[in-house]
Amino acid sequence: MIQVTVIQIDNYGPWTVTPNPRRESDLQALQSRLYGDLNLQFGAHKGLVFYTRFDNLIAITNGIDLETHRRIQDSIKNRYPFTISMGIASAETPYEAQKLATEKIQEHGSAQDKYRKEVLDVANDFILEEGYVQLAHIDINNVTKTLTDLESAYDAYLRINEIHLRLIKELKKYGAMVFFIGGDNFMCPCNGMTESDFIAIFGDIKDKTGVQLKAGIGIGKTAEDASNMADIGLELIREGKVEGQVCTLNYKNYNIRRKFNTLCPI
Amino acid sequence: MIQVTVIQIDNYGPWTVTPNPRRESDLQALQSRLYGDLNLQFGAHKGLVFYTRFDNLIAITNGIDLETHRRIQDSIKNRYPFTISMGIASAETPYEAQKLATEKIQEHGSAQDKYRKEVLDVANDFILEEGYVQLAHIDINNVTKTLTDLESAYDAYLRINEIHLRLIKELKKYGAMVFFIGGDNFMCPCNGMTESDFIAIFGDIKDKTGVQLKAGIGIGKTAEDASNMADIGLELIREGKVEGQVCTLNYKNYNIRRKFNTLCPI
Amino acid sequence: MIQVTVIQIDNYGPWTVTPNPRRESDLQALQSRLYGDLNLQFGAHKGLVFYTRFDNLIAITNGIDLETHRRIQDSIKNRYPFTISMGIASAETPYEAQKLATEKIQEHGSAQDKYRKEVLDVANDFILEEGYVQLAHIDINNVTKTLTDLESAYDAYLRINEIHLRLIKELKKYGAMVFFIGGDNFMCPCNGMTESDFIAIFGDIKDKTGVQLKAGIGIGKTAEDASNMADIGLELIREGKVEGQVCTLNYKNYNIRRKFNTLCPI
């Protein structure tokens, strides 16, 4: 079971053009700051937030209770010119969890309903002890030499967007999500997927685009633990310390360096 | 002529994993803050920055001189754990300008060359007086009711990514770029394009996906002037004050409310 | 017992002038951002930070354990061009606690020792369950009409500084600290002090300066709980709901609206 929080700025669209359209550089500064703050504040409790559409954000929040959500919601109200609503849900797959979480917000009214403010609702029980997060940190082999140093900044960006969309579509079949996290990096909440699933997807993308992807897969009680494990897995592949393009590490077993249902020789 | 600045964090990839992979929520907070700060600092001089790949950003900088670039570069060094390089170029189309700008950075070495630091180089003369910026602010008709309030947060995100990639590919044919700026909004530097070009592209996307796009197109001496005009054009369409899905406004003529080569009845 | 954390930027002075003095507006932006971030990050765990000297900050951290301190220390390293050291201590009075906490940092070397980095040391046991925080939120009666709307901005500032220094000196006799928190507001960690102590100090300041101070005093397990109670106490005085210039509320008893060793009729 993974716990997902969907965060939505209340009635944001109308605000951006009232009384006149607001300066775009200010809006970009505002939205990126919200994203950064949410990462610091959920991050303080080992959660992880993805910017998604900036006015609708998706967070992995295993281990984070309702009171903490409410305190973050208050903090945004206290410092921003708008408020946020949050829906929280748990499910076997990340896709299913975000779907339930979105529905909890939608039940309370439209994103542009001016009376709907600071929704905080939960689809099902909180996962405080049980449950886990599985994250795949995916990147492109040799991206600096083959893309960044070679192509124009915009062509590299185009390439990243192509790969991202392809990953989104493939991974959705497994109930997984995948978000761009900068550079050539993608973070993929993927509870329930196996290494073979990733190997198959990466092989297919390699055949169709010539781009070789790799992934560290991390498993932990929280998004932070899982993401740390995924990062270390990715480093092991980069450094040639494991064979193949996928390496899974489980936070629980990491200290005793046991393998967790994985091809990765640790 | 449009002036584009390509901004690249120096040797960022290796830093993110030295000595160990850094916490992902911190990196997301750091990258989004850099993006926000660059928008405030270029925005102070009427420029506009797009996050692009977060470690490689693209800015529209007409009217912003070399000293101002250097002062922004210094300010980042003074407040961040890394430095940035910048390449600046002007061209008839945005795509061409970013290509020249990227090359100026690449000439000085790899993005992961640890000795290449704080490049600041210019491909050709600065556009201080001559030149102009043309920006199209594109959004999706009725997105709240058809997407945000109806679909799950992730499916809406998927949809936005599909449309974005389609726009990227179509607009590149015209030498234009297009960036996601949150919600259902895209900003498209598009010097040289006509309203008919957009009408054709939007018609084609409507046929293939059922999604109707619209665009306010703004023209001005700076990114801020152009973007303000584009925003007002989009509002005129939203409010039904102009017919069709495209409306162009020119900052120069805006006060005397004359039309600039446009279907838009102002 | 109150728990205090002293935070010190490592080797900051030399950095600000290497290789040349850095732009002052950047340094002010950097220092204020550090202060804001530390408040968000300790605040996520119900702590409260005071800017103090900006490169040496003092935080009230009851209930915040060593691992959380370490994670905040890491987060600063991950996002700033410098690192921070922290000393943690508990004592009967705030003054004594900060003294012990400072000593834990000083033991490891000079603030400008370039090899002393990221000290994290604890003077005595962590207060996780036992212990409490007592905070007095002090302000000036009728400051807007008597000062802000009447005097020049700088004279008002001078006045605030005079009152602050007077409070610092008086309160130190009781082992209490007092920090400026904006406007005409001071926050005073004051475990062990009584309402009579404050009444005596305020009477004395009234006699000598003509300025009438008041204080909401809050007691709670954490800085946040205590500070919320102090704020409510201050509001009760402002609204004339209690008599006198001091009102104490205890978080533990607040819900059942009992009085806690206080003149305040709640």
Next chain:
Amino acid sequence: MIQVTVIQIDNYGPWTVTPNPRRESDLQALQSRLYGDLNLQFGAHKGLVFYTRFDNLIAITNGIDLETHRRIQDSIKNRYPFTISMGIASAETPYEAQKLATEKIQEHGSAQDKYRKEVLDVANDFILEEGYVQLAHIDINNVTKTLTDLESAYDAYLRINEIHLRLIKELKKYGAMVFFIGGDNFMCPCNGMTESDFIAIFGDIKDKTGVQLKAGIGIGKTAEDASNMADIGLELIREGKVEGQVCTLNYKNYNIRRKFNTLCPI
């Protein structure tokens, strides 16, 4: 002539307690962020802002015109839960300038008038070409060894506050202001003062407190130029490259390394 801008948050006090007192750590994060942003945004035009009372700030703004002020005012409205008012004035001394600037705000109503919003008013003509800024960057000799490494964090803070208040009172006699800028540093806008004035004041403070102060004094067209010169002057004293405790540098003459009415041998 020095140009000063007084910045005031509109109706801030009531907002902080509506509908209930807001969390103190959030308010501290909010206020420090405003301070940081104003420094970045005025800093983009070579101005410098001092936090003063956080809800009332004082900036040195020579060379910054009305439109730029308005754009900064808009940017705050676009990103914060409140708006700001600004009064701008020029005078022979900093104190006189801030007094005139404050009056321009006060004329429009009380700081807590809920209808008074976004005042932007100018007492006299803008100083765009003529005028200059003189800043003294003052610090304490050997502060790390005598204070930071020796005393408790709070006692060092007490000491800094004492010296600050003493400086405020002494310098006001000369029409100068002095602000704490972190560590053991003070920044003092001091148009019209001479090196002898500072030498006399520092001698007096040395006699009474045992603390030896020194100052780099910078002169330039903008706050940034003056502050850079002041910083370099201070470095020259620190490095023993000039005799005495005061060194003045003038930006205009700096490149040709001539002396400007100064004991400093450059």
